[in-house]
Amino acid sequence: MLPAPATIGMPIAEVDTPALLLDLDGFEHNLDTLARTLQGRDVKVRPHAKSHKCPAIARIQIERGAVGVCCQKVSEAEALVDGGVGNVMVSNEVVGASKLARLARLARRANIRVLADHPDNVDALQKAAEEAQVTLEVLVEVDVGAGRCGAQPGEPAAKLAAHIAGSPNLAFAGIHAYQGGAQHMRTPEERETAIRKALAMVEATVAALDRFGLKAETITGAGTGTYLLEAASGIYNEIQPGSYVFMDADYGRNLEADGKPVHTFRHSLFILATVMSRPSPGKAVVDVGLKAHSVDSGMPLVADVPGAKYLRASDEHGLVELPEGADVPLGTKIQLIPGHCDPTVNLYDWLVCHRNGVVEDIWPIAGRGAFY
Amino acid sequence: MLPAPATIGMPIAEVDTPALLLDLDGFEHNLDTLARTLQGRDVKVRPHAKSHKCPAIARIQIERGAVGVCCQKVSEAEALVDGGVGNVMVSNEVVGASKLARLARLARRANIRVLADHPDNVDALQKAAEEAQVTLEVLVEVDVGAGRCGAQPGEPAAKLAAHIAGSPNLAFAGIHAYQGGAQHMRTPEERETAIRKALAMVEATVAALDRFGLKAETITGAGTGTYLLEAASGIYNEIQPGSYVFMDADYGRNLEADGKPVHTFRHSLFILATVMSRPSPGKAVVDVGLKAHSVDSGMPLVADVPGAKYLRASDEHGLVELPEGADVPLGTKIQLIPGHCDPTVNLYDWLVCHRNGVVEDIWPIAGRGAFY
Numbered sequence: 001m002l003p004a005p006a007t008i009g010m011p012i013a014e015v016d017t018p019a020l021l022l023d024l025d026g027f028e029h030n031l032d033t034l035a036r037t038l039q040g041r042d043v044k045v046r047p048h049a050k051s052h053k054c055p056a057i058a059r060i061q062i063e064r065g066a067v068g069v070c071c072q073k074v075s076e077a078e079a080l081v082d083g084g085v086g087n088v089m090v091s092n093e094v095v096g097a098s099k100l101a102r103l104a105r106l107a108r109r110a111n112i113r114v115l116a117d118h119p120d121n122v123d124a125l126q127k128a129a130e131e132a133q134v135t136l137e138v139l140v141e142v143d144v145g146a147g148r149c150g151a152q153p154g155e156p157a158a159k160l161a162a163h164i165a166g167s168p169n170l171a172f173a174g175i176h177a178y179q180g181g182a183q184h185m186r187t188p189e190e191r192e193t194a195i196r197k198a199l200a201m202v203e204a205t206v207a208a209l210d211r212f213g214l215k216a217e218t219i220t221g222a223g224t225g226t227y228l229l230e231a232a233s234g235i236y237n238e239i240q241p242g243s244y245v246f247m248d249a250d251y252g253r254n255l256e257a258d259g260k261p262v263h264t265f266r267h268s269l270f271i272l273a274t275v276m277s278r279p280s281p282g283k284a285v286v287d288v289g290l291k292a293h294s295v296d297s298g299m300p301l302v303a304d305v306p307g308a309k310y311l312r313a314s315d316e317h318g319l320v321e322l323p324e325g326a327d328v329p330l331g332t333k334i335q336l337i338p339g340h341c342d343p344t345v346n347l348y349d350w351l352v353c354h355r356n357g358v359v360e361d362i363w364p365i366a367g368r369g370a371f372y
Numbered sequence: 373m374l375p376a377p378a379t380i381g382m383p384i385a386e387v388d389t390p391a392l393l394l395d396l397d398g399f400e401h402n403l404d405t406l407a408r409t410l411q412g413r414d415v416k417v418r419p420h421a422k423s424h425k426c427p428a429i430a431r432i433q434i435e436r437g438a439v440g441v442c443c444q445k446v447s448e449a450e451a452l453v454d455g456g457v458g459n460v461m462v463s464n465e466v467v468g469a470s471k472l473a474r475l476a477r478l479a480r481r482a483n484i485r486v487l488a489d490h491p492d493n494v495d496a497l498q499k500a501a502e503e504a505q506v507t508l509e510v511l512v513e514v515d516v517g518a519g520r521c522g523a524q525p526g527e528p529a530a531k532l533a534a535h536i537a538g539s540p541n542l543a544f545a546g547i548h549a550y551q552g553g554a555q556h557m558r559t560p561e562e563r564e565t566a567i568r569k570a571l572a573m574v575e576a577t578v579a580a581l582d583r584f585g586l587k588a589e590t591i592t593g594a595g596t597g598t599y600l601l602e603a604a605s606g607i608y609n610e611i612q613p614g615s616y617v618f619m620d621a622d623y624g625r626n627l628e629a630d631g632k633p634v635h636t637f638r639h640s641l642f643i644l645a646t647v648m649s650r651p652s653p654g655k656a657v658v659d660v661g662l663k664a665h666s667v668d669s670g671m672p673l674v675a676d677v678p679g680a681k682y683l684r685a686s687d688e689h690g691l692v693e694l695p696e697g698a699d700v701p702l703g704t705k706i707q708l709i710p711g712h713c714d715p716t717v718n719l720y721d722w723l724v725c726h727r728n729g730v731v732e733d734i735w736p737i738a739g740r741g742a743f744y
Contacts, residue, residue, distance in 0.1 A: 001373060002447060002741055016470060018743050050687060072688040075374060092688065095648040095659070095703050098388055117649055120702050148689055149649035149657050180686065276467040277489055277521035285521050287467070290715040292743050295668050296685070313668070314552065315422060315714045316444040316464065316743070317520055330492050331467050342687045343662040347718070349741060369374055369721060369740075371664050371688070372388050 004350045010359045013333055018292040019272040020348040024355045026268030030245050031064055033264050041231040046070055046089060048242025051342050053367030054351055055083020070240050074103045075370035081110045083366050089113035091176060093121055093149055100124055104132035115141040115176050117151045122163045129169035137173040138164045142205055144198035146180040153201035158208035165214055174218030177202045183225030184250060188257045195229040202235055225254055248341035250297035270303055270335040275328055284328050286318040288336060294343035300336035310336060376722045382731045385705055390664040391644040392720040396727045398640030402617050403436055405636050413603040418442055418461060420614025423714050425739030426723055427455020442612050446475045447742035453482040455738050461485035463548060465493055465521055472496055476504035487513040487548050489523045494535050501541035509545035510536045514577055516570035518552040525573035530580035537586055546590030549574045555597030556622060560629045567601040574607055597626055620713035622669035642675055642707040647700055656700050658690040660708060666715035672708035682708060
């Protein structure tokens with residue numbers, strides 16, 4: 001683990017680069033906004049920690065009313081529990097004996113949930129839970145349109161739930177119905193249509209469960225792009241937004257009903273970069289390339305040089321086009337809005353938190369690289 | 373830093389996933405092949421360690437005749453020197469007082485070189501070297517067509533060299549002329565044309581240096597895609613291939629003169645993945661997504677399931693299309709060839725080295741995340 005690029009009290013202009021900056025005012029605005037937009041809705045909030053991998057943020061989310069957090073990997077759950085988080089759902093299938101043994105052991109010291117979408121995996125979960133002498137809470141993942149993991153809705157999902165309910169060391173805890181494919185659909189109409197279809201699949205599954213004499217106590221899903229729809233559905237009773245704390249460039253391309261970019265949440269996560277070469281008047285090269293941000297959802301945006309554009313990334317460099325007359329000498333520090341926050345955060349060991357440009361806190365990203 | 377996913381002597385089928393596997397036979401074949409293809413050429417080899425970030429590999433390259441290695445960042449150089457590598461060129465500009473101070477201090481305990489492309493940076497290098505009481509060897513980076521960093525060839529580059537030569541604590545060590553844009557051009561004709569143009573720019577710079585009474589003792593550049601051209605040029609006397617040790621999927625799309633994919637080097641780097649969901653007969657979901665490989669140069673290839681195709685990646689998942697009748701039950705471990713090795717290696721803490729499927733060694737990727 002590299003040393004932190006900053007010290008508390010330092011102006012951000014002195015922070016070493018590349019660094020991941022969290023604007024605490026924006027971050028707190030986003031926490032407030034989530035709470036405000038959910039007023040009057042009877043849903044639990046279980047934010048997704050795969051976005052931040054940071055126990056400090058998870059603890060703040062729980063202090064503000066979240067029932068716990070989600071994450072995607074056992075090692076991520078371990079990092080969160082070690083960091084003081086007592087309630088974690090691994091919103092993913094866990095396959096392989098050593099991972100399952102670790103998951104079951106973790107359930108001895110925290111409230112742990114996990115998903116399943118295959119009977120063989122249910123049997124393996126039962127074996128691990130029995131060996132660790134715990135009862136594991138298991139939700140059935142249902143494919144509600146994302147086309148990734150998940151049992152088929154209705155009868156197949158209910159059959160798997162019965163398999164879980166019939167396993168002595170497992171408790172059937174509900175349905176996981178996350179429509180990941182809908183989160184980045186650009187118009188509200190597209191997102192509404194996708195979630196309406198997902199709701200029908202959840203209802204079909206609830207009906208099938210009823211025929212098996214089972215009830216899904218938790219019906220959970222949703223992300224930053226659609227959580228208001230699931231929260232208003234009367235069917236979901238738990239939501240899992242993750243990226244709302246940061247708002248990346250790609251989420252910023254989602255539109256609201258007024259046709260404007262989503263304006264509920266603010267960008268709070270930035271990459272601090274240094275201009276390390278000025279090969280020509282219209283070009284700057286920064287020290288932030290493919291090893292300091294993920295380009296799967298496009299290039300980062302330049303936050304603080306009006307008219308500047310991050311054109312392309314190589315391993316350790318970013319080529320930035322500058323508008324005429326931009327005053328960006330060698331050594332200038334500029335801020336970028338990452339294209340996709342989750343895999344970008346995973347490249348950093350530290351989150352440098354500042355308020356009005358002064359470093360206020362430095363949080364370890366304890367789940368960085370935790371992909372086992 | 374996460375614990376290693378394997379122990380020595382373990383069959384690779386038992387290695388925890390995601391894991392980065394190095395096939396030692398393929399790796400050694402690649403080391404041998406580089407040496408064989410350079411027989412009779414009067415060039416030094418300074419492999420690029422930005423590809424592997426691994427002191428163990430750098431030491432093997434030096435044992436086999438390399439003069440030292442390249443890397444891109446001061447913290448990477450520190451990790452290499454700490455790992456027993458005595459000769460490192462930071463083949464990049466280093467900007468910022470704290471980074472320069474660290475670079476200069478490193479020159480007290482290892483042979484360190486660095487690049488410059490701007491007079492202000494030369495002055496900052498001089499200041500840092502003076503404060504650390506060292507002499508830093510500085511090469512002028514010349515833009516020979518890549519359009520990234522670098523002084524313009526000819527007079528501008530020579531003027532900068534004179535500035536270096538006139539700085540009491542700096543030594544002008546030569547020209548860095550890397551045509552990065554040519555490495556992944558698909559046909560040999562395209563690569564030859566690009567390097568021919570680069571050579572003309574190097575010659576113009578050598579002529580300009582001569583007018584300043586200066587000589588470039590080292591003329592260095594080249595990557596895995598073009599190194600034979602620079603080695604045969606009679607102008608370059610040092611080459612810097614990096615990816616040849618691993619050969620990623622993207623380099624595999626380069627063609628040779630016979631129109632076939634490049635067949636000199638073998639794929640030696642693989643990502644071990646576990647099948648964690650089988651949502652339908654034709655689909656498998658693996659536990660290797662955007663946090664376990666970089667997709668900037670395309671999706672990884674499936675190495676060991678004929679006809680299978682890695683279709684798309686989300687943060688922690690990869691969707692694989694299976695051919696009819698493929699026998700890939702839940703829990704199967706499959707090997708992927710990363711699209712782009714450099715940013716993929718940067719996601720892992722450990723390199724699991726095996727021979728014929730048995731783990732022989734486990735090397736720390738000491739430069740993982742070293743981007744300061």
